[in-house]
Amino acid sequence: MSKEVTRKIIHIDMDAFYASVEQRDNPDLRGKPLAxxxxxxxxVIAAASYEARKFGVRSAMPSLVALRKCPTLxxxxxxxxxxxxxxxxINEIFSRYTSIIEPLSLDEAFLDVTYSKYELQSATLIAQQIKNDIRNELDLIASAGVSYNKFLAKIASDQDKPDGLFVITPDEGAAFMEELPIEDFFGVGKVTAEKMKANNIFKGADLLPYSKWxxxxxxxxxxxxxxxxxxGIDHREVQSERVRKSVGAERTFSKDVIGEIDINEKFSHVFDTWWTRYEKHGIRGRSVTLKLRNYEFETITRSITEPEFVTDKEDIRQKLDQILHESIVEGVPLRLIGVSISGFELEEEEKEVQQLTIW
Incomplete structure (x- = not known):
């Protein structure tokens, strides 16, 4: 990427957000392992404090497993x-520095500060000031990653947690990626990572001999x-108004569901909820995914991509019924059923932003 188009991207990631808010609001919980x-x-654990993480407690972990790891949790x-x-x-603090903010969830966001509202000319100093504002005004801790593209900013924010500030400059990006393990590639899932390892790709440098084709x-x-x-190349812009990538509905059951009749009944409720949301969304999609999770927390996903946009409720219901029937293992209870759709009509356009500031 040339210097003329280098951008200034900050990724802010709140440290143990839900748990930190609870510890802030209840001093009796501070310094203790909390889930x-x-x-x-x-x-299931939605968030764990850093005191709990020392015992191996992580989000999405079943509570019983977490308690075995940390009996005082x-x-x-x-x-x-x-x-x-x-x-x-937190977003109100962000808006002091830039209007180009892309929230990823309640606790993290990308900020493009190439044309920052603030008097500071350094993205690194802006990131530090944002961290200070969050600490001083909200009594919470954030980590920040600063780089010239979204991918590296996201990776950077995870390098020095908690309370981290990590910078990857344009001169450092390519070398940094060469040493990055593929498990740490943001957006690369477990299946893709295993396939990469099967092809002797273990870190960024192992990708370099391959052509794009x-x-x-x-x-x-x-x-x-x-x-x-x-x-070290990523041309994606920070999208201040993100296009929704999928519309879904899922339900985790209070009691395991077993047997085709009961499963079909639960699926009907989830499907109807999903279809209502899809119609309300107003934009048609083509790729529909069925998600199942069994009592051992194994997750199965099955997807179909239609040649035309999905508009016929009964037709897609029949196809999902067939996939559900093929996916059910007799005698294996389910704890979650979900349906989602993606592949929408509108596609985000990629643009380039010219750099005006210095590091």
Whole structure:
């Protein structure tokens, strides 16, 4: 990427967000291993404090497993309305520095500060000031990654947690990517990572001998992205108004569901909820995914991509019924069923932003 188009991207990631908010609001919880989530036999950890992470407690972990790892673990039930309110306060801090903000979730966002509102000319100093504002005004800790593209900014924010500030300059990007393990590539899932390892690709440098065409043959559309990012190249813009990538509905059951009749009944409720949301969304998609999770927390996803946009409720229901029937293992209970759709009509356009500031 030439110097003329180098951008200044910050990725802010709140440290142990839900747990930190709870510890902030209840001093008795500070300094103690804390999990946000249900503590009963079917509970799942939504967030864990850093004190709990020292014991190996992680988000998405079943509560019973977490308790075995940390018998002194404390639990609080999540209050998402509170987290949403705090997230809004954090975004108000972001808006002091730039209007180009792309939230990824309640606790993280990309900021393009190439044309920052603030008097500071350094993205690194702006990131530090944002961290200071969050600490001083909200009594919370954030980590920040600073770089010339979204991928590297996201990776950077995870390098020095908690309370980190890590910078990858344009001169450092390619060399940094050469040493990055493929498991740490943002957006590369477990299946793709295993396929990469099967082809003796273990870190960024191992991708460099491959042509873009060869990587596309191995990994499909992801191959082109891998070719670029292995060289530290990512042209994606920070989208201040993100296009929604999927519309879905899923339900985790209080009791395991077993037997085709009961499963079909539960699926009908999930399907109807999803279809209502899809119609309300107003933009048609083509790729529909069925998601199932069994009592051992194994997740199965099955997708179909239609040649035309999905508009016929009964037709897609019949196709999903067939996939569901083929995916059910007799005698294996389910704890979650979900349906989602992606591949929408509108595609985000990639643009380039010219750099005006210095590091």
């Amino acid at each position: 946000v989530g249900g503590s009963d036999g079917r509970g 404390l639990f609080v039930k999540p209050t998402f309305e509170k987290y949403q309110a705090v997230s809004k306060e 060869e990587l596309q043959q191995l990994f499909g559309k992801t191959g082109g992205f891998l070719f670029d990012i292995a060289r």
